[in-house]
Amino acid sequence: MATWDLSTMKHHILLCNGSSCNKAGAEELTQAVRSEISKRNLDNVIHTTRTRCNGRCKDRCVLVVYPFGTWYKEMKAEDAPRLIDSLMMESTTKLNKISHQYNGESFERTVNTVEGVKKTVEKIEKVSKVIVSSENESFYKSN
Numbered sequence: 362m363a364t365w366d367l368s369t370m371k372h373h374i375l376l377c378n379g380s381s382c383n384k385a386g387a388e389e390l391t392q393a394v395r396s397e398i399s400k401r402n403l404d405n406v407i408h409t410t411r412t413r414c415n416g417r418c419k420d421r422c423v424l425v426v427y428p429f430g431t432w433y434k435e436m437k438a439e440d441a442p443r444l445i446d447s448l449m450m451e452s453t454t455k456l457n458k459i460s461h462q463y464n465g466e467s468f469e470r471t472v473n474t475v476e477g478v479k480k481t482v483e484k485i486e487k488v489s490k491v492i493v494s495s496e497n498e499s500f501y502k503s504n
């Protein structure tokens with residue numbers, strides 16, 4: 362366990378380690394990204410977090426970068442150096458694996474990215490588990 366000082370961080374990389382991404386090499390991607398950050402002495406500039414499913418399994422392996430709100434798809438371990446290059450240049454032009462980019466109002470999908478299923482109450486209930494139900498409120502936990 363750790364409580365890191367985030368005050369020097371410029372980027373936060375969320376590495377999906379959900380089951381679909383894990384089957385597509387998420388562990389290798391996670392290790393490659395972290396290794397690339399360490400190799401360049403960027404541990405005080407780029408923070409990483411493993412996550413569970415981010416809800417975009419067809420894009421596996423999924424990786425999300427903040428503060429720009431950039432979602433990447435089909436990421437592989439060998440993409441790690443170009444990803445870090447892109448972040449340090451504050452440009453996304455070198456790594457052509459963006460699936461969604463925050464445009465100030467919403468996440469805009471790139472060409473050739475699967476649209477996905479619209480969220481409806483029925484769909485949300487189908488893919489979520491109710492973990493707490495009290496009075497009139499229910500809280501869902503994604504699978």
Ligand code: FES
Nearest residue numbers: 377379382414417
């Ligand atoms: S497991 Fe990574 S998006 Fe679902």
